[in-house]
Amino acid sequence: MGRAPCCDKANVKKGPWSPEEDAKLKAYIEQHGTGGNWIALPQKIGLKRCGKSCRLRWLNYLRPNIKHGGFSEEEDKIICSLYISIGSRWSIIAAQLPGRTDNDIKNYWNTRLKKKLLGKQRKEQQSRRGNNNTLKQEMINRGNNNGDSNSSLIFPHHSSNQISSYWPELPAMAAAAVAPIAIPYSDDHEEQRNIIDSQASMRRLLIKLGGRFSDDDHQHHVVNDDGMSTIIHHQTFPNDPSILSLSPSQQQLYEQTATAHLPSSSSSSPMEALNNNMGTTHDHQFVNSQYIDGANLHMLRAGQGIDIQQEMGYSSSNPQRVDGMEFLYGEEMVNSIRALSSCETINGSWATDHSIQVCPTVASEYGVSIQQAGIHQQQEYGFSELRYPGA
């Protein structure tokens, strides 16, 4: 059984408001206020309108200091930034933009901003694909022509000033929120994790907008508080923490921050808070499906490393991982790496001076966990401190 209607639908007028209706409503509210009861209001002033309709008309159109249209660049930035952080919570976004209504922002987003972003994203992706082909050919040529095969495997370091062209030309503030900052490997793990989190945020945004990535259907691993690994299949990277299989404490944190008011600087979004929480616990709780290293956690999905490498300005990429110093080929190149670097690989994994990388697919094939493989490698390569749970 459905809910009782809020008003007598047969006797209420629908459709556009006339100037006379507007004047009546405005005059009454300016003089008496809403009286705390929108449903009763239309009867009081002799309007044949539903109370909800009156409320909407007042809030979205008649209320003083309402701005319509003409969104500034700065407002674009704020909308983008907040949408990335909290999604389609228009009322919260509107609260950060004086004079704007949630309805206005929602319409603006759906009709213009979204298309603006998606159009640029697709364009950039096409251009990136073109570049990839060139780079692949370059790699093949180097491998064939260069006597020093080592140089064909270890690629040049990217410039620390290089910003990827993959990202849409977002306004400055949104770009600051989502675009990668290309920096070399840093001992500041917090910084590096934030960069990758930002990239994931942008990815989620573009998926929300209807974009797809080649790895959208891959699975996602999370190791929970109890140390049990969870494999989650999903098409899009969810904002919902329950889908991410977070621990109860993490879910609680998420709920708290998700319902809290955002400060005007919006520096603390639910996802950011969640990521910060991960940052304090990642050594013990989380391992992701793509790669882990000896000191840091990267919440990536299968294949995402390629995007990140390109976004970070690498001249080429591999399917497995990236770090700030060098990048390594994927599974099909493991044997070559082994031979060239004289380092043994374990279950498709290998080590650099800075970190351990593990290929989860191969680890799985050999029947060991990512953690086990990582621990094994750290031991083998003489790491002074073992960084994984159970070590």
Next chain:
DNA sequence: AACCCGGCCAACCGCGAGCAG
């Protein structure tokens, strides 16, 4: 001039949360 199509936006609808009795 007529028609079609897509963009835009005001308004509607249904649902969940919160509150009072």
Next chain:
DNA sequence: TCTGCTCGCGGTTGGCCGGGT
């Protein structure tokens, strides 16, 4: 604790308008 009511929110609809054919 339950019920009924209002409010507020986000998704959707439908009409208007301008540009293209």
